[in-house]
Each structure stands twice: as C-alpha cells, then as structure tokens.
Amino acid sequence: MFLTLALGLLISQTTPDTLTPPPLIPLPVTHVRAYDKPNDDGGAIVVEWELSPMDSLITKYEIFRLEGSPDAEPVSAGFVLRGTTKFEDVGVQNGKPYYYFVRSWLNSEYMDSEITSEPAIASAQWFHRGRLNALIILVFFVGVLLYFLQRAKSGGELYIRRIAGLEAIDDAVGRSTELGRPILFVLGLEPISNIATLAGLAILKRVAYKAAQYGTKLIVPCFDPVVYVAAQEVTKEGYTEAGRPDLYNEGDVFFLSYDQFGYAAGVDGIMVRERPGAVFLQGYFYAESLILAETGNSIGAIQISGTTAVTQLPFFIAATDYTLIGEEMYAASAYLSKDPLSLATIKGEDLVKLIFILLFLLGSILETISLLTGADLHFLTRFFTTY
Amino acid sequence: MSGMDLLFTWIAAGLTLAIFSFLYRDNPFYKFAEHIYVGSAAAYWFIYLWFFDVKPKLIDAWISNTGFERYILIVPAFLSFLMLLRFIPKVAWLSRWAIAFTVGMGAGLGITGAIQGYIVPQVKAGMLPLWTGQWGNSLNYIILVVSTVTTLVYFFFSKEHKGGLGFLAKVGIMFIMIAFGASFGSTIMARISLLIGRLYFLFHDWLHLV
Incomplete structure (x- = not known):
C-alpha cells in the first residue's frame, strides 16, 4: 500500500515535466511596408505585410510604430486578428517620418518582423x-x-409637362379662401441646407403670393430656427410681389419647437384649433408625417404634401389629396415661376x-x-x- | 421604487394619457400636455445647443486653439451675430447673408454628396446582367433594370406622358407604388412597436398589471 502511494506520488511529480512540449515560437510576418494613406486628409499611414507561415496558430498581430528613426522607442499602434495583412495607423502626425514592425503573438510568445527600411510620412491630398x-x-x-x-x-421654347400636385396649389388656396379658413404650411424637420427644405420654401413663396392675392391668412409654424427666419423672408416676399405687403403678419410665421414630437403635437393643436382649409406639408419629414397628415385629413382640409423622404412618401400618398414625389418637388420652383x-x-x-x-x-x-x-x-x- | 421615481412615473403616465386623449378630440388635457411638451422641448434644446454646440465649438475652441484654427472661428461667430440682427429692423436684412451662406453651402455639399453617395453607386448597382444562366436570378435582375429605367422615365418632365413614354411612365409609377406599399408595411410594424412600448410603460411601470 505504502509502495503504491509512493509510486503514484513519484509519477504525479514527474509526468508534467516529461509531457510538456517546449513553447512554440511563432514565425514572423515578412515584407512589411508602410506608406501614406492615399486620397485622405492626412494623419494616417497604411502598414501592409505578408502573413506569418504559422498564421493559423497566431493569436494576434501587434503593430509597432517608431517615430523619427529605426532606433527610436517602439510604441504599440494597435492590434489586428490573424489572417489580416493590413493596418491603418491613425495616430500619426503629418510630415513626420515613421518606421514600423509587426509582432506576431502566439499566446505569450512572440516574434518581431524586420523594421521597415523606408520611412512613411503622412500627408494630406488635395484631390481624391x-x-x-x-x-x-x-x-x-x-x-x-x-x-x-x-x-x-x-x-x-422650353416645355414642362403638367404636374398635378403643383396645379392643385392655386385651387387649394382658393378653396381655403371660400371657406374663410386660414392656410397652414409645414416645412418639415430638416435645416435649410436640405434641398427638400429649399424646394418647400419655393412652394411657400407661391402659396404666400396666392394667399396675399386672396387675402387669406397663412400660418407657418417652423421647426428649425434658420428655416423660420428664411420662411419669414420668403413669405414677406410673396406678399410684397402680390402687391399686398400690408397683409403680411410676422407673427403668423413663427418658431414652434425643435423637438420632433413636440413639434408634431404643436402643429396638431394648431390644426384642430385654427381648422385650416388647406394644409401644405412640403419638406423633409420623419415619423411625424402620418400624425400630421391624418390630423389634417380629420379636419377636412385639402392637403398637398411633398417630400423626398422615401420612407414617408407612402404615408403622404395614403393620407393626403396630392403628393409631390421626390423630384417633382425639385421641379416645383421652375414649374410655378415659369421662369425660362x-x-x-x-x-x-x-x-x-x-x-x-x-x-x-x-x-x-x-x-x-x-x-x-x-x-x-x-x-x-x-x-x-x-x- | 423611490418616492421621486413614483412621482415621475405618475406624471409620465398622466401626460401619456393626456396625449392619447387627442384620439377622441381636442380637449384641455391634450392642450395642457402639448404646451408642457413644446415648452420643455424649447428649454431642453436651448440647453443642449448651448452645451453641445456654442460652448464647445465656439467658446472652448476659441480658448484652446491657436493660429488659423482659432481665428477661423470668427467666421461662424460673425454669421451668428448677423442672424441676431433680425431684432433690429433697420439692419435686419443683414441676416440674409448668413442664410445665403447656409443655403449655398448646403446646395454645394448636396450636389457632390448626391453624385458620390447616390448617383454613382446607383448606376453601378443598376448595370446588371440580364441573363445569368439561372431563371430566378435573371428574372430578378431584369425586374431591377426595368423598374429603374421606367421609374426614371416617370420623372421625365420634358415630354407629355403619352404613347410609348406614357406606357413606360405608368409601369414606372406602378413599381414606385409597389415599393411604397412594402415600405408602408414595414414602417407600420415599427410604429406598432412604439405603441407597444408606450402601452408596456402604462401597464407595467405604472399599473404593474403585466
């Protein structure tokens, strides 16, 4: 019994030493080269290499950067997984020379590649x-x-075909006038730099012009502060061109809210209280589109919508009387003005x-x-x- | 749940019900919730724009930058100042400069962005082989090419949509409507998930029924 225990102890102490293989040292990657990332604004160097012959066993590749000379202190630029042959170092400064080497890791063992022979210098390019x-x-x-x-x-002579949604603008303003109700114009949620907003402003000018001719009140609640200022200018211009600047009321074009659903709640409130005869939804819209269009529908207003938002167009088509689809909106300015x-x-x-x-x-x-x-x-x- | 949490849950539930009450008709509860929403949103965005735009991008940037990067900030500051001149009627027209700058910049960026981001990739994606050796694939590609071409024909404004052109435009609008129908369905599903979220808040967080 004692002999068996002693033998067992001896085996347990000797077995690990005799069975543990020597640590596997990875082979390095080869042909490491670094160059300035092309077609960029600088601040980036691309490092490329050929995979280690032991790539399938490699844990990761670590890329080291040496600033100024190959003898400089190496700094880790980042890691990539095995099978990767490219790394983009974005931690560099333009105009400074950098050298690189790649460390192949296999668990806790590693092997470094040779340092790149030529320095890489990041720079910005004027043209992509x-x-x-x-x-x-x-x-x-x-x-x-x-x-x-x-x-x-x-x-x-320049001919443009008939666009039903734009033809209906004058009718909608006329109907609103006959009913003795105001007109509501919503310019969407995007800033003035959005092309759909600009197209909406062009339509607003026409609506303001017609509203001034008929003496109908025009209400324009705005989402974006800059659009609000532009809407005031455009509306004023429309009234002036119609020869009725006296009818323009600055308070009818106002900033409502910069919050999407706060704005939707506000416009809905205006719709049910002011009960406009015509509602124009022209601009770029998001999830509030159906809320606005359905409320406009519920008060019996004639609605003309237009947007380039592909996800919102189906709601406008379903809930409004006329819809300007995408580019029809862009054509609005030229179509309405008939300017050659x-x-x-x-x-x-x-x-x-x-x-x-x-x-x-x-x-x-x-x-x-x-x-x-x-x-x-x-x-x-x-x-x-x-x- | 702490006392404050309980209080805010009741406030949120009350405001949710007040907004939902619009489904019946306009009423004082909806008006109350609407005005709170619009007012609090204005306050929230004022603070947000100050701390995430004006302060870091103008004031802090002015303090921390030097040279060109510092003095270029004079341009947006000056344009912002022009916008404020709207409060002085005699020089209010100067605010148009800032608007003109924004519109010009937006149009310029829009043109290059549209060409690079939409036109070039879309044209490439539309150049598909009409016969691949497999019926299913080929039919799919033919539909894609025909729908793209006929949709473009629909947006052709220079000629009246009559005869052959009219037929192609009708096919185009048919494809557009099919695409809109699919988009309508998927968006409605997303909206229903929003409704479920709100109902879950009412029945779980507020009433503890589910």
Whole structure:
C-alpha cells in the first residue's frame, strides 16, 4: 500500500515535466511596408505585410510604430486578428517620418518582423483620385445646364409637362379662401441646407403670393430656427410681389419647437384649433408625417404634401389629396415661376436622366455579354465604382 | 421604487394619457400636455445647443486653439451675430447673408454628396446582367433594370406622358407604388412597436398589471 502511494506520488511529480512540449515560437510576418494613406486628409499611414507561415496558430498581430528613426522607442499602434495583412495607423502626425514592425503573438510568445527600411510620412491630398468619376459627371452636368441656360436666354421654347400636385396649389388656396379658413404650411424637420427644405420654401413663396392675392391668412409654424427666419423672408416676399405687403403678419410665421414630437403635437393643436382649409406639408419629414397628415385629413382640409423622404412618401400618398414625389418637388420652383432660366435647369436634368437611362441599358447589355462570353467588358461598371 | 421615481412615473403616465386623449378630440388635457411638451422641448434644446454646440465649438475652441484654427472661428461667430440682427429692423436684412451662406453651402455639399453617395453607386448597382444562366436570378435582375429605367422615365418632365413614354411612365409609377406599399408595411410594424412600448410603460411601470 505504502509502495503504491509512493509510486503514484513519484509519477504525479514527474509526468508534467516529461509531457510538456517546449513553447512554440511563432514565425514572423515578412515584407512589411508602410506608406501614406492615399486620397485622405492626412494623419494616417497604411502598414501592409505578408502573413506569418504559422498564421493559423497566431493569436494576434501587434503593430509597432517608431517615430523619427529605426532606433527610436517602439510604441504599440494597435492590434489586428490573424489572417489580416493590413493596418491603418491613425495616430500619426503629418510630415513626420515613421518606421514600423509587426509582432506576431502566439499566446505569450512572440516574434518581431524586420523594421521597415523606408520611412512613411503622412500627408494630406488635395484631390481624391478615386472620385474622378464624380468630377467628370459633375462637369458634364454643369455643361448641360449651361447649354440649356444659354438656350433659354436666346428665347428657345422650353416645355414642362403638367404636374398635378403643383396645379392643385392655386385651387387649394382658393378653396381655403371660400371657406374663410386660414392656410397652414409645414416645412418639415430638416435645416435649410436640405434641398427638400429649399424646394418647400419655393412652394411657400407661391402659396404666400396666392394667399396675399386672396387675402387669406397663412400660418407657418417652423421647426428649425434658420428655416423660420428664411420662411419669414420668403413669405414677406410673396406678399410684397402680390402687391399686398400690408397683409403680411410676422407673427403668423413663427418658431414652434425643435423637438420632433413636440413639434408634431404643436402643429396638431394648431390644426384642430385654427381648422385650416388647406394644409401644405412640403419638406423633409420623419415619423411625424402620418400624425400630421391624418390630423389634417380629420379636419377636412385639402392637403398637398411633398417630400423626398422615401420612407414617408407612402404615408403622404395614403393620407393626403396630392403628393409631390421626390423630384417633382425639385421641379416645383421652375414649374410655378415659369421662369425660362429655372425651366432650363429642369431640361438639363432631363437630358442627364435620359443619358443615365441609356447607360443603364448599355451597362446591362455589356454585363450580359461579359457573363456569357467571358470577355472583359466591365469598363462601365468600373467607371461607376466608388472608393 | 423611490418616492421621486413614483412621482415621475405618475406624471409620465398622466401626460401619456393626456396625449392619447387627442384620439377622441381636442380637449384641455391634450392642450395642457402639448404646451408642457413644446415648452420643455424649447428649454431642453436651448440647453443642449448651448452645451453641445456654442460652448464647445465656439467658446472652448476659441480658448484652446491657436493660429488659423482659432481665428477661423470668427467666421461662424460673425454669421451668428448677423442672424441676431433680425431684432433690429433697420439692419435686419443683414441676416440674409448668413442664410445665403447656409443655403449655398448646403446646395454645394448636396450636389457632390448626391453624385458620390447616390448617383454613382446607383448606376453601378443598376448595370446588371440580364441573363445569368439561372431563371430566378435573371428574372430578378431584369425586374431591377426595368423598374429603374421606367421609374426614371416617370420623372421625365420634358415630354407629355403619352404613347410609348406614357406606357413606360405608368409601369414606372406602378413599381414606385409597389415599393411604397412594402415600405408602408414595414414602417407600420415599427410604429406598432412604439405603441407597444408606450402601452408596456402604462401597464407595467405604472399599473404593474403585466
């Protein structure tokens, strides 16, 4: 018995030493190179390497940065998981040289790669070469617009088809006047830098003009403080152009709230108390769209809505009488003013749309031929690739 | 639950019911809740804009920065000052400069943003092979190409939608309405989850019934 215990003790003490394998030292990554990140505003260096032959066993790769010279004190720039061959160091300053090496970790053991032979210096680039396609499209678009503007100046006829929602504006103002009720105009929740808000302001000017002609009260509760100031200016201009600046009441265009549902609650309150005959919802809307449109519907007002918010358009289509869908809103300014120069911009947009339709069809045909024959005809999709 | 928590739960529940009462008709309870909401939101946003915009981006930035980064702050400060001139009727027109700057900047950024963010990726995504060797995939791609092209035709303003163009525009608006129908359904589901959240607050946090 004693002998068995003693033997067991001996085995338990000797077994671990004889069975524990020596620690596995990882092989380093190779071909480490560092370079300035292209097409950026500086402050970033890209480090690339080839994987360690033991990559499947590697725990992580740690990237070290040496500022100024290869002998400088290394500073850890970050970690990446195994299988990764690239790291973007965003902790660098422009104009300073940096050297790098990569440490391959295998549990607590590690092996360092060689230090990069050439320093990397971060710098900002003025031009993003990957976005050359956007520049070409922009220049082309501007060229087309300038052509149509020139044509408009020389007196060429510019036809724009009928847009039902915009045709209904005058009727809505007229109906409100007949009922002896005010008009309510809501400009949405986005700031003035949003194109939909700008389009809404263009429609507001027309509504103000008509309201002034008919002597009908126009109420404009605003969400954004800057839009509120712009709405005051635009409304005043509409009244002045109609020859009735005396009817303009600054208090009818007011700031309501900068909170989404606080604003919705406020506008709902105005709707049920003032009972406008016409409600215009023109701008960029979010979840409050249906609350506003349904309340407008419940008071029996004629409603003309318009937005570029794709998620809110279905609610407007369901709950309002007329809806300006997306680009119909953008066309509003030119359509309502009938100004040849504004109409020229619509013509230019249409030509660009036509070209894009042809590009879609051509691109699809080329992709089909490429797939069926194996020929490399992907130049159009390559041109439209964003970086 | 502490006494304060209990008090605020009752206030929140009361205000929720007051807002819900609008479903019946406009009434003094709704008016009360609406005015509290609008007033407290104004106060909240005043504090928010001061502590998250004006103070850190203008005052603190002026103190902590030097050189160009400091003096460039004069531009937004000056434009903000112009907006305040609206209170002085004789020079109120100067506020238009600030508005003009914002509108110009928004339009400029909007053009490049739209080209890079929408037009270029959308055109690329629309160039799809019309035959891939599989019926399902091919049909899917054909629908995508046809719907994109016909939708663009619908937004063509230079010609009356008659004849062939009118037919394509009708197909386009049909696709638009199908997309809106799907969007309507999914958004309604999200709204119902908001309603459930509010009802859960009433029945769980307030009444402890669920």
